[in-house]
Amino acid sequence: xxxxxxxxxxxxxxxxxxxxxVVHRWAVWNGYDHQMRxxxxxxxxxxxxxxxxxxxxxxxxxxxxxxxLNVQGPPFLALYRDGSxxxxxxxxxERADLHAFFAGLLNPAx
Numbered sequence: 427x428x429x430x431x432x433x434x435x436x437x438x439x440x441x442x443x444x445x446x447x448v449v450h451r452w453a454v455w456n457g458y459d460h461q462m463r464x465x466x467x468x469x470x471x472x473x474x475x476x477x478x479x480x481x482x483x484x485x486x487x488x489x490x491x492x493x494x495l496n497v498q499g500p501p502f503l504a505l506y507r508d509g510s511x512x513x514x515x516x517x518x519x520e521r522a523d524l525h526a527f528f529a530g531l532l533n534p535a536x
Contacts, residue, residue: 429450429466429470429478429479429480430477430478430479430480431479431482432479432480432481433485433487433488434487434488434490434491437449437481440477440479441509442509444506445475445477445507445508446475446477446505446507446531446532447476447477447478447479447505447506448466448476448478448479448503448504448505448506448528448531449478449480449481449503449504449506450462450466450478450479450480450481450501450502450503451480451481451482451483451492451495451497451500451501451502451503452480452481452482452483452500452502453482453483453484453500454484455484456499456500456501458500458501458517458518461518462501462518462519465518465519465521465524466478466524468521469524469525469528472525472528473528473529473532475532476528476531476532483497483502495511496514498516499516499517501516501517501518502514502515503515503519503527505527505528507531512531513531515527
């Protein structure tokens with residue numbers, strides 16, 4: 427998957443500097459994250475307006491960001507619009523559901 431790996435130092439600035447951001451929170455030990463990465467990689471070319479990033483939930487210095495967002499477990503997606511959290515989703519999502527989810531972020535009135 428071609429997305430930026432965020433750290434606790436880069437997270438806030440990255441979200442603030444990009445209009446539409448999808449952050450996949452993941453953990454090495456979670457087998458579902460590999461499937462989520464594949465599904466996200468398939469959607470990335472369909473949504474060039476979105477900026478994709480990943481955030482490993484396991485490093486201790488990442489735990490505060492996870493607590494702030496109430497990360498319940500990986501895979502966990504957080505979607506931001508203009509620096510503000512719009513919504514989150516927990517668990518593996520099917521490709522069609524991801525497509526609808528991203529389309530809704532870009533066009534909330536539809």
